[in-house]
Structures are given as C-alpha cells and as structure tokens.
Amino acid sequence: MKAKDELRELWCTQPYSSATKREDLVKLVQKQTKRFDRIILIRNLLECTAAAVVLVWFTLFAVRTQDTVQRVGSIVIAASAVCIIYFLLRYARGPANEDPSQNLSAYRRALLERYDTQIRLLKSVKYWYLVPPYVGLLIGSAGVLLSHARLGVVGWRDLVGPALYTAFFVFVWWLNEVKGVARLRSERARLLSIGEEANGSDCAD
Amino acid sequence: MRLPVWKRKSMSTQAIAQQGQERVEDTTRHETFLHLIGQYEAALRRLAAGYVARDADREDLFQEIAVGLWRAIPSYRGEASERTWLYRVAHNIAISSSARLYRREKRERAMPEAFDHISARLDSEQELLRNEKRRALVEAIRSLPALDRQIVLLHLEDLSYAEIEQISGLSQSAVATRLSRVRERLKEEMQAREMGRQ
Numbered sequence: 001m002k003a004k005d006e007l008r009e010l011w012c013t014q015p016y017s018s019a020t021k022r023e024d025l026v027k028l029v030q031k032q033t034k035r036f037d038r039i040i041l042i043r044n045l046l047e048c049t050a051a052a053v054v055l056v057w058f059t060l061f062a063v064r065t066q067d068t069v070q071r072v073g074s075i076v077i078a079a080s081a082v083c084i085i086y087f088l089l090r091y092a093r094g095p096a097n098e099d100p101s102q103n104l105s106a107y108r109r110a111l112l113e114r115y116d117t118q119i120r121l122l123k124s125v126k127y128w129y130l131v132p133p134y135v136g137l138l139i140g141s142a143g144v145l146l147s148h149a150r151l152g153v154v155g156w157r158d159l160v161g162p163a164l165y166t167a168f169f170v171f172v173w174w175l176n177e178v179k180g181v182a183r184l185r186s187e188r189a190r191l192l193s194i195g196e197e198a199n200g201s202d203c204a205d
Numbered sequence: 206m207r208l209p210v211w212k213r214k215s216m217s218t219q220a221i222a223q224q225g226q227e228r229v230e231d232t233t234r235h236e237t238f239l240h241l242i243g244q245y246e247a248a249l250r251r252l253a254a255g256y257v258a259r260d261a262d263r264e265d266l267f268q269e270i271a272v273g274l275w276r277a278i279p280s281y282r283g284e285a286s287e288r289t290w291l292y293r294v295a296h297n298i299a300i301s302s303s304a305r306l307y308r309r310e311k312r313e314r315a316m317p318e319a320f321d322h323i324s325a326r327l328d329s330e331q332e333l334l335r336n337e338k339r340r341a342l343v344e345a346i347r348s349l350p351a352l353d354r355q356i357v358l359l360h361l362e363d364l365s366y367a368e369i370e371q372i373s374g375l376s377q378s379a380v381a382t383r384l385s386r387v388r389e390r391l392k393e394e395m396q397a398r399e400m401g402r403q
Contacts, residue, residue, distance in 0.1 A: 007391065010339045011361040016250045020268065022242055026235060028268065029275045036272075100277050100297040101290050104355060105374035107297040190303070 047088050054133070055081035067147055073140030080132030087128045091121055108191060115188040122184065125176040134169050138162070234278050241274060241291060248362050249295055255346050255358045256299045266302055273298035289371045292364065296355050296372065303351070337399060345394035353387045360384055 020028060055078050062074035098110040141162045148154045242249075253266040277294045285293070346354055352373070359369045366377040373380065 007342060007388070008361050008363065010335070010342050011251065013335075014251055014254060014339060014343070016247065016254070016263075020264070022239060022246070025242060025268070025271055026238060029238070029271050032268070032272050033275060098297075098301075099280065100273050100294040100301075101280065101285070102297070103293060103372060103374035104296055104300070104352070107293075108300065111301055191300070 044088060048085050051081045051084045051088070054078070055085075058136075067143050069143030069146055070140050071143075073136050073138070073143055076136030076139055077133050078136075080136055083128055083132055111191055112188065115184055115191065119181055119184050119188070122176045122180045126173055129176075130169050130173055134165070137165055234275070237278050237281075238271075238275055241278075241287075242271065245288075245291055251362070252292075252295055252299065252358055254343055255354060256303060258344075258347065266299060269302050270295045270298045285371055286368070288364070289368050292359060292362070292368075293372050296358075300351065300355075338395065341395040341398040342391065344398055345391050348394060349387065349390070353383060353390075356380060356383055357387045357391065 058074040058078040058081070062071045062078060065071050065074065098107060098114060100107060102110065141158075144161075145154065145158050148158055249270055250263065250267055253263040253270065257263055257266055273294055274291070281290055346357060349357065352375075356369060356373060356375070359372060364372070366380050369375070369380045370377045375383070
C-alpha cells in the first residue's frame with residue numbers, strides 16, 4: 001500500500017499555475033458557450049440564405065426564360081436548393097450534444113455513433129448537395145449551348161463556365177468526402193481503441 | 206392585428222415570469238459552477254495534466270471541461286453524487302477533446318514540455334528529486350491506454366471502487382484487477398523513465 005500512497009501523494013501535490021481566475025472563468029465559459037451557439041446559427045443561416053437566394057434566382061429565371069432546356073435546368077437547380085435547405089435544417093444543425101454525464105463506456109459509444117453519423121452525412125453530400133444542382137447546371141449549360149448552336153456562335157467560351165463549376169463541385173466533393181471523412185475516420189479510430197476496451201466483458205452495465 | 210388588452214397583459218405577465226425563472230436558473234447555474242470550480246479546480250487541472258503535456262494544452266483542456274460542466278449543470282438530476290457526476294463529465298469531455306489535442310500535440314511535438322517552469326522554482330535537492338518523480342508519474346500515466354488512465358486518475362483522486370464503477374461503467378472487480386495491474390505498470394514505467402534521465 002505504501003507504493004500506492006506514494007503515487008497518490010505525488011499526484012495530489014502537483015503544482016499547477018491557474019492562468020484563469022474563477023470569476024474570469026465564468027465569463028469565459030459563458031462567452032465560449034454563446035460564441036459556439038452563434039457560430040452554428042450563423043453557419044446554418046448563411047447556408048440556408050445562400051440556398052434561398054439560389055432558389056429565388058433560378059425560379060425567376062425559369063419563369064422568364066423562353067428556352068425550354070434552360071427552364072428545365074433552372075427548375076432542377078431551384079428544386080435542389082429546396083432539397084439542400086431541408087437537409088441542412090433536418091440533419092446538419094450542428095454537433096449533437098451527447099450527455100456527458102453518462103458513464104464513460106456509454107459516452108464513448110454515443111461518440112462513436114456520432115462519428116458514424118457525421119461520416120455518413122459527409123459521404124452523402126454528393127447526393128443531396130452536389131449532384132442535383134450540378135445536373136441542373138449541366139442541363140442549363142446544354143440549353144445555352146443549343147441556343148448558341150442555333151445561332152451558329154458556339155465557341156470554346158461556352159465550355160469555360162461548365163469547366164469552372166465542374167472544378168468547383170469536384171473541389172467541394174473532395175473537401176467533404178475525401179478530406180473531411182479521412183479526418184473523422186482518424187479521430188474515430190482513436191476513440192475506437194478506447195471503445196473496444198470499454199466494451200470488454202468486464203463492463204458493469 | 207392587436208391582441209385584446211387582457212390577453213396582452215396575461216402574456217406579458219407570463220413573459221416576465223419566464224424571464225424571472227431564467228434569471229433564477231442563471232443565478233443557480235452561476236453559483237453551482239463557482240462552487241464546483243472552487244471545490245474541484247485542482248483535481249480538474251490534475252486531470253487535464255493526465256491527458257496533455259503542454260501547459261497551453263492543459264489550460265485549453267481545463268477550459269473545455271469548464272465549458273462542458275457549465276453546459277451540463279442544468280441536466281444534473283442528482284441521481285449520482287456531485288463528485289461522480291463531475292468526474293464523468295470531465296473525463297468524457299477530455300476524451301472527446303483528446304483526438305483534436307492529440308493532433309495538435311503531434312504537430313507541435315518540438316515544443317518544450319510542462320514542468321520546466323516549475324523546476325526553476327525548486328531549490329532543495331530533495332524537492333528536485335520529488336519533482337523528477339512526479340514528472341515520471343505524470344508521463345507514465347499519459348502513456349497508459351485511455352481506460353487504464355481514466356481509472357488510475359480516478360483512483361489517485363481518492364475515489365472508491367464503487368464510485369469508479371459508476372463513472373467508468375466497469376464492475377468493481379474489473380476496476381480492482383485493472384488497478385493492481387496498472388499500478389505495477391506505473392511503477393515500472395516510472396523507474397524506467399527515472400533511469401533514462403540519470
């Protein structure tokens with residue numbers, strides 16, 4: 001028991017420097033909590049506003065244009081904006097708050113589930129965030145190309161727009177599905193090593 | 206459309222009552238938080254030291270735990286003791302922050318470790334020796350697998366097996382078995398680290 005007591009004594013006599021005073025800590029904690037909530041709110045608001053602008057813009061364009069193909073493309077883009085707003089509000093409201101007062105094994109399991117959900121969400125980005133507006137843009141570009149062909153003014157400039165937005169969509173896909181998923185997977189792997197231990201046969205619950 | 210006067214009155218009374226309730230809850234939360242920090246600040250800072258090496262990271266982790274506590278206070282229902290609840294929250298926050306902190310620590314591994322500022326303050330040889338031992342202990346704890354580390358940290362903070370069971374979800378017999386194994390490992394690690402320094 002002596003060794004144990006010595007360990008405890010060594011542990012409990014650790015000197016530490018308190019960089020933050022208690023009252024300052026309260027202010028800091030309140031500020032950080034508000035800041036975090038505000039960041040999530042602003043992020044969701046910005047994305048929804050952008051989607052709403054896209055929705056209004058392409059709906060108006062669909063109403064005004066005389067070209068049927070371009071109208072179809074605009075309707076697809078407007079519909080995909082509705083789809084994006086729905087998904088953002090329904091699934092991407094910000095990190096779910098697991099109850100941190102659960103026991104350690106239950107909390108780890110909840111965290112792992114959250115990582116799985118986030119990974120699934122990032123991997124599904126192409127279906128609800130990228131492909132629908134991209135298809136709409138392609139149809140719209142085809143409409144422009146056809147109308148130019150009818151006028152006999154097709155040139156390499158007609159391909160600049162599609163090339164640019166294709167590059168943009170590929171970049172967003174890479175950011176989410178390759179980079180984002182890889183980061184989440186490495187964090188999940190670290191947690192999993194802990195989770196496997198906690199889910200062993202010696203658990204009380 | 207204007208609401209009838211009586212309805213507006215009753216709504217504003219409701220709103221005032223709700224505001225008053227929120228204020229009371231805020232005050233209670235504030236007081237509870239200050240009480241918890243006052244009581245457990247040293248233990249929470251030690252806990253942070255068990256997870257991360259550098260002073261800045263410890264302070265960050267301590268603040269993250271403080272934010273976690275602040276957020277968790279309203280959901281405290283008194284089913285577990287205050288201490289058990291606090292350690293659950295603190296270890297869970299530390300675990301969920303550990304992946305990010307680990308990445309940062311790996312990126313900035315070249316930075317000097319903690320304790321350096323402390324050694325400058327120590328004068329006697331005996332104190333220096335104790336500080337070396339303490340450093341070896343903290344490093345050895347950090348090198349443990351996460352669950353062993355959590356259990357030993359709780360044990361070193363003088364929590365009973367029953368309390369550790371409530372916090373970790375492991376049975377008391379499993380806690381006892383793990384602890385005796387971890388204590389042995391800690392002693393060996395400490396010796397190896399001390400030998401390595403000499």
